[in-house]
Each structure stands twice: as structure tokens, then as C-alpha cells.
Amino acid sequence: MPASPTLADVQAAARRLDGVAVRTPLLENARLNERLGGRLFVKAECLQRTGSFKIRGAYNFLASMSEADRAKGAVGWSSGNHAQGLAEAARLLGMKATIVMPADAPALKVANTRASGAEVVLYDRVKDSREEIGLGIARETGATVVPPYDHPWILTGQGTAGLELVEQAQALRVTLDAVAAPCSGGGLATGIAIAVKGLSPSTAVHAGEPAGFDDLARSLAAGARQKNERLSGSICDALLAPTPGDVTFPIARQLLGPGLVVSDEEVLDAMETAFREFKLVVEPGGAVALAAALTGRLPVEGRTVAVVCSGGNVDHATFRTALERRPA
Amino acid sequence: MPASPTLADVQAAARRLDGVAVRTPLLENARLNERLGGRLFVKAECLQRTGSFKIRGAYNFLASMSEADRAKGAVGWSSGNHAQGLAEAARLLGMKATIVMPADAPALKVANTRASGAEVVLYDRVKDSREEIGLGIARETGATVVPPYDHPWILTGQGTAGLELVEQAQALRVTLDAVAAPCSGGGLATGIAIAVKGLSPSTAVHAGEPAGFDDLARSLAAGARQKNERLSGSICDALLAPTPGDVTFPIARQLLGPGLVVSDEEVLDAMETAFREFKLVVEPGGAVALAAALTGRLPVEGRTVAVVCSGGNVDHATFRTALERRPA
Numbered sequence: 309m310p311a312s313p314t315l316a317d318v319q320a321a322a323r324r325l326d327g328v329a330v331r332t333p334l335l336e337n338a339r340l341n342e343r344l345g346g347r348l349f350v351k352a353e354c355l356q357r358t359g360s361f362k363i364r365g366a367y368n369f370l371a372s373m374s375e376a377d378r379a380k381g382a383v384g385w386s387s388g389n390h391a392q393g394l395a396e397a398a399r400l401l402g403m404k405a406t407i408v409m410p411a412d413a414p415a416l417k418v419a420n421t422r423a424s425g426a427e428v429v430l431y432d433r434v435k436d437s438r439e440e441i442g443l444g445i446a447r448e449t450g451a452t453v454v455p456p457y458d459h460p461w462i463l464t465g466q467g468t469a470g471l472e473l474v475e476q477a478q479a480l481r482v483t484l485d486a487v488a489a490p491c492s493g494g495g496l497a498t499g500i501a502i503a504v505k506g507l508s509p510s511t512a513v514h515a516g517e518p519a520g521f522d523d524l525a526r527s528l529a530a531g532a533r534q535k536n537e538r539l540s541g542s543i544c545d546a547l548l549a550p551t552p553g554d555v556t557f558p559i560a561r562q563l564l565g566p567g568l569v570v571s572d573e574e575v576l577d578a579m580e581t582a583f584r585e586f587k588l589v590v591e592p593g594g595a596v597a598l599a600a601a602l603t604g605r606l607p608v609e610g611r612t613v614a615v616v617c618s619g620g621n622v623d624h625a626t627f628r629t630a631l632e633r634r635p636a
Numbered sequence: 637m638p639a640s641p642t643l644a645d646v647q648a649a650a651r652r653l654d655g656v657a658v659r660t661p662l663l664e665n666a667r668l669n670e671r672l673g674g675r676l677f678v679k680a681e682c683l684q685r686t687g688s689f690k691i692r693g694a695y696n697f698l699a700s701m702s703e704a705d706r707a708k709g710a711v712g713w714s715s716g717n718h719a720q721g722l723a724e725a726a727r728l729l730g731m732k733a734t735i736v737m738p739a740d741a742p743a744l745k746v747a748n749t750r751a752s753g754a755e756v757v758l759y760d761r762v763k764d765s766r767e768e769i770g771l772g773i774a775r776e777t778g779a780t781v782v783p784p785y786d787h788p789w790i791l792t793g794q795g796t797a798g799l800e801l802v803e804q805a806q807a808l809r810v811t812l813d814a815v816a817a818p819c820s821g822g823g824l825a826t827g828i829a830i831a832v833k834g835l836s837p838s839t840a841v842h843a844g845e846p847a848g849f850d851d852l853a854r855s856l857a858a859g860a861r862q863k864n865e866r867l868s869g870s871i872c873d874a875l876l877a878p879t880p881g882d883v884t885f886p887i888a889r890q891l892l893g894p895g896l897v898v899s900d901e902e903v904l905d906a907m908e909t910a911f912r913e914f915k916l917v918v919e920p921g922g923a924v925a926l927a928a929a930l931t932g933r934l935p936v937e938g939r940t941v942a943v944v945c946s947g948g949n950v951d952h953a954t955f956r957t958a959l960e961r962r963p964a
Contacts, residue, residue, distance in 0.1 A: 355663060416912070583952075584952075624912075632952075
């Protein structure tokens, strides 16, 4: 694997994921298109195995490891979706997995990670260092650390969603003006950018982030990595990584357009729209790119745009809150 | 079109619907499979254009009409999903459509039907005859009546969902022991039965119905058409047809296994499971076959079973009620 992954690496990941990852549908809605004055496609990664795109990168990583390393197991840290993806990827490959999760992660994500057979170690998001806990487990057991985003095997795995998206658009004889994906550490957005730019160079690629956690948008604007001021406090629990990755940021600078930043209220509105118009359950962090399209930060008028709805692992209470945004 | 439609008719309908109907995904969930002790697939027709399978039959019907008839428009009656499917099919073909809808249909379904450009005429489900109103409009305007289920063009259009389902199962190298679909007048269930039995004769096909509106289950058991005692009163607003159709019942007798009957409470539980495990928004009537699988009425243990989740057009309030069944 070269330092800077290419379209060919994403295509190799797609072959590893064949029969493992769901080829999630690319959906559109005539009524919404009319309202927006353009064509908006949704890549429904919330329908992916484990309820988010994360199994793509995790499985690609584990399947790329040597057999000797696989025998020693995997360890990872995650606010929830990488946890579930990694745990399920390990189960599919018959491997042991240990997952370090924040104590305030949604109960559903913790329960689902355990249900895949992984051992879960909880930590305090503000006081503890998940990296230190995870690295300690790796030292003790010989397990390989599977990072949530900052590794070529992870981001090329996530990029397979972008490969599918472009192939699906081409099958509809559609050329995309822009693609946007949610961004935490940047694994999904950069992986998708490699795939999209490789297959369709004229398509702009953007990353969406929640307000207050817009480290990538500010880093792209400044030309150097910036940090978020806070470590928690958005409903987008999946998008709280403090800063762009060592591996992902150079790729983001090269391939991504300006960042798209949305408020928690706009995210709740987007979740309600996904419910009403697309019949999809989207979690807050999974809905930021859709929110950018619905609010006009990512213009749809007169254009053809695709957004990735990256996950659907949302607690009942949060989903009820979203439904209250526009009760019918 | 012969009196008794065949697999070839469903395949012809699939060609008409190519590029119009979404090829909805066939999903499964490892955790749920483990709990059920078998493999359960969900055909997510709630992701279909207009939020239900109904556009398949409506579009196939309109596309099969003569050009002269198409110029005079279409009229239909429906509790909501056929209305939306017919209105959107007419819009796609540049036709005028008038839809007779019950006054107690979900507000969302009425609004969406109007949004597709159709004229909506409301009636009282208990006092009025929707057939009389619709036939009156047809006499006055020369419009063609597009029935909700009881016509070969309708049921072969709906059957394309079954064609896809079997093709998708075959692509996964899976042989299905049973397939179940929700049933009101029987268009979807019989269309699917023709496709499934044609491609996979050993697969049993069942129809799911809500308790109190189990006219098909009782008709199959009795060997003659039975009527429901009530015309309203289930949360499954899409499944309240009073009796099996003239066209659909003989096909049902020939191809369908025993009927599956579930309570409204079981339907709400199934909607919550679809939310939690499949990230799908399923309306009550769309969830009856899933409910049958989850309650064991359609056994999954030791078997491979597929259920159609046929629609997702549910009001916010009803969905909130489903989420309260098992709050996390």
C-alpha cells in the first residue's frame, strides 16, 4: 500500500468487500427535487451492515493484515460506529476484537458492539485518553490497533462507498456536479474523494461537519491542521474527532472543496426530511451532508448533487426529537 | 394480456419499469438472524418511488394503455399508497389523474398525492362508495379507471418486486424457503407469487393481514371469498380492502400458502424493529409480513425467509407510537 492511496487501492478494497458490504441504494425524491430546483441523490449508507459505512474500512483493514497478525486480534477506539463495524468485521473473519468506547456513546451502539462478540472497554471522553487505553491493550495482547480513520487501508475501504455512488450515478446516466459526505477524522470523505475524483474529475467533493466541530473546514481554509475547542457537546456523536488526521488531511487539501458546516437544529431538520421523504432512519452525524444540501450551503439548484447519509444508529429519544421538528 | 397472468407477463412489466421503479435492496441483519435462528431478508419497498410498491402496478397499467386512452386521463380510488403511485406514474407519463381518497387517509398521503399534480376527491370510508364516485368521474371525463389491485396489469406490475427479490436472493446464492408480503386486495401478494413460483417453485408464498381484516386468510381456509366485518379500525390503513379480488383470489388459491394474521400491537413492534435493526421507516400496513416473521407465525428458525416491507408512508404521530414500544 503506497503512502498516498489511489483509485486502484479503492478498487482493490471493493473486491475484498464484495459479498460483505451491502451495495447501498442511491435514492432520489421527485418532490424534494422540485422544491430544491435540482437533483439531489442520497447514498443510503445507513442501510449498510451494522448501520453505518464503517464496516467497509474496518473489514478492508483486517482482510489486508497478515494471517499471523489476525490470530492476535484487533483493538480499536470509537464513539460507536467504527466500534460496531470493527466488531462485526472481526466476527466475520473469526477474529477477537476489543473496543474502547466513550461512556456517553449511545446505548444502542454499545449494546450492538457487544452483540457482535467484541469486548467493550468504556472510558470518559473528557478525562481519559482512548488512544492510551487502546495502545495499552495492544501492548499487552499483541493485538493490532485498527484506527478509526487515519490509515490508508481504512480510508480506501470507506472510499468503496464513493466508487458505488459514481457507478450508480453513471448507470442512471447522471453526471454529478458535487458529492458531499459527513466528516469526523476524514476517512470517509477522503476515501470517497479518491474514488470520485478518480472516476469523475469534474465532480467537486465536500465534507460536512457540525458547528463547533468544524476542524476540517477551518483547516482547509487555513491550509494547516486546526483543532476543535470542545471534545463533546453536539448531537452528532459520530463526528467529534478533534482534528484532521495525519494521513487524511493532505488528501483532503488536495481533493476536497470548502467544508460545509451545519447546526444541530439543521441536522434534526434533515433527519426529519430523511424520515418523511426517503423513509430512512439517519443518525445526527449521518445527516450533516444532507443538512448542507437542504439548507443551500451545498447548492442543489440547477445542479445534480449526491450526499452520503453515513449512518442510522440513533437512539429512540433523539429520533423522537427529530420527528417533533415538523409534526404532521 | 391473458386472463391468468404468467411469469412472462411479470418479466414484461419489469422491462416497462426499468429506470422508473427503484431496484429496492434486499437487506438482512446478523444480530436479528441470530435471535431468530435462521435468515430473514427484508425487501425494502418502503424505499420505492412514492414510498411504496404501488407505482410498479400503476405505471405498468398506464404504460400498457393505448395512447388514445392515455390522452383522456386516469381515475383511481385508494387509501393512499395506490393514490400516490398512480398520481406519480401519471405525472411521469404526462397524463391527467384524478384520485378518490378516504377522508381519514393519513394527511401525508393526501398531500403527497396532490404534490404529484393529481386532483384529489375525498370521500367518507363508511358512508360513501369510492367505486361509485370513481366510476362517475370516468363516465363524465372518459378517463380510464385504474383499479388498486384487481387487474392483471396491476398485479404483474407489483410482481416485479418479487422478480427482483428472487434475483437478489440468487445473487447471494440463497434459496428461499418462504416469501411473505402484506395483503389488502391481493395485488402485491399474487403478483409476487407468480414471480416467485415461476422462478423458484419450491418457495412457499404467504400473505400477511391485520387481525379483523383477514379476509384472504379466511377465504383461503374456506375455499371461497369471505368479507371483513369492519371497513375501518386497524392502524394498517393500507390493508382495509373488504374482500379478495375477482382476479386475485383464484391466483391466491393456486399459489399462496396459509394466510398470516397479526395484531396492531405486533405491527407496532415490527415497525420498531425495522427502525432499530434495518434503519427503515415502515408504515403499519407495510410491516405485517415482518411482524409475522418476528412473532413466529411465519417460522424463520432453521430456514431462509424473505418478507416484503411494502411501504413507509406513515404519519409522525404513528411512528412516535411505534418508537415508544421499546424505548432505548
